[in-house]
Amino acid sequence: MPELPEVETVRRTLVSWSKNRVIKDVIIHYNNVLEDITFDEFKTKIVGQRINDISRMGKYLIFILDENALISHLRMEGKYFYLDTLNDEDEYIKKHKIITFVLDKGYLIYHDVRKFGKMKLSLKDNYASDKSLAKLGKEPFDINALQLYNRLHNLNKCIKQCLLDQSVMAGLGNIYVDEVLFDACILPTRKARGVSQEECQIIIDSSIKILNRAIELKGSTIATYHFNNNESGGFQNEHKVYGKKGCNCVRCGVKIEKMVVGGRGTYYCHNCQK
Numbered sequence: 001m002p003e004l005p006e007v008e009t010v011r012r013t014l015v016s017w018s019k020n021r022v023i024k025d026v027i028i029h030y031n032n033v034l035e036d037i038t039f040d041e042f043k044t045k046i047v048g049q050r051i052n053d054i055s056r057m058g059k060y061l062i063f064i065l066d067e068n069a070l071i072s073h074l075r076m077e078g079k080y081f082y083l084d085t086l087n088d089e090d091e092y093i094k095k096h097k098i099i100t101f102v103l104d105k106g107y108l109i110y111h112d113v114r115k116f117g118k119m120k121l122s123l124k125d126n127y128a129s130d131k132s133l134a135k136l137g138k139e140p141f142d143i144n145a146l147q148l149y150n151r152l153h154n155l156n157k158c159i160k161q162c163l164l165d166q167s168v169m170a171g172l173g174n175i176y177v178d179e180v181l182f183d184a185c186i187l188p189t190r191k192a193r194g195v196s197q198e199e200c201q202i203i204i205d206s207s208i209k210i211l212n213r214a215i216e217l218k219g220s221t222i223a224t225y226h227f228n229n230n231e232s233g234g235f236q237n238e239h240k241v242y243g244k245k246g247c248n249c250v251r252c253g254v255k256i257e258k259m260v261v262g263g264r265g266t267y268y269c270h271n272c273q274k
């Protein structure tokens with residue numbers, strides 16, 4: 001599943017493809033992608049509007065149009081393609097395309113093998129209060145240690161589960177939580193309420209460092225994440241624990257272990273992380 005660095009990479013690609021383009025038409029191939037709106041209503045509203053910018057909140061992409069904001073969540077395997085002409089469509093794009101935006105120059109195609117991704121429309125000026133976005137916590141770039149501490153110290157779950165909860169802090173998914181907790185030397189199974197304010201600062205610092213590096217390398221390609229018409233990310237080559245079961249810890253040399261925490265495969269060093 002794309003996490004913050006992957007979604008940010010997609011956002012930057014979308015800016016280069018579609019910023020300042022006008023939506024001339026929309027063709028739907030799979031109706032269930034739309035939430036809380038019929039296709040006819042969706043089409044009537046967005047055709048003629050310009051894509052003035054593409055923003056991001058957590059793992060949500062937001063196309064800022066003249067009147068509306070189009071909110072897009074990629075979920076498991078959603079991705080965008082840009083084609084100059086529909087003659088460039090290959091069988092893979094044709095088979096799994098969900099919606100095609102005909103722009104004044106080129107075609108922006110939302111594609112989703114698993115069909116879990118969603119799109120909805122909101123008003124441009126108050127999209128942040130849309131129910132999907134309003135519940136998001138702050139990102140590591142915006143939260144401070146006291147705010148994170150206040151969110152964690154009443155929670156009865158372990159720290160990994162709490163950091164995966166996008167209402168506590170937005171942007172970390174399964175891969176980056178494991179990398180952050182390793183960097184911060186905190187065991188994923190620690191009770192969140194036992195994490196000190198000082199450790200919250202370390203978690204924030206580790207999150208910013210790791211997310212920035214991952215954004216710089218255009219994300220991690222583990223199974224299917226690609227951007228920019230099938231380019232791969234590079235951060236998977238710098239993972240220190242995720243997917244490293246049985247490898248030697250880069251800090252202390254003992255073997256990286258794997259366990260299940262809240263239903264998610266979790267990698268850690270039992271020696272470095274306390």
Ligand SMILES: [Zn+2]
Binds near residue numbers: 251270
């Ligand atoms: Zn270690």
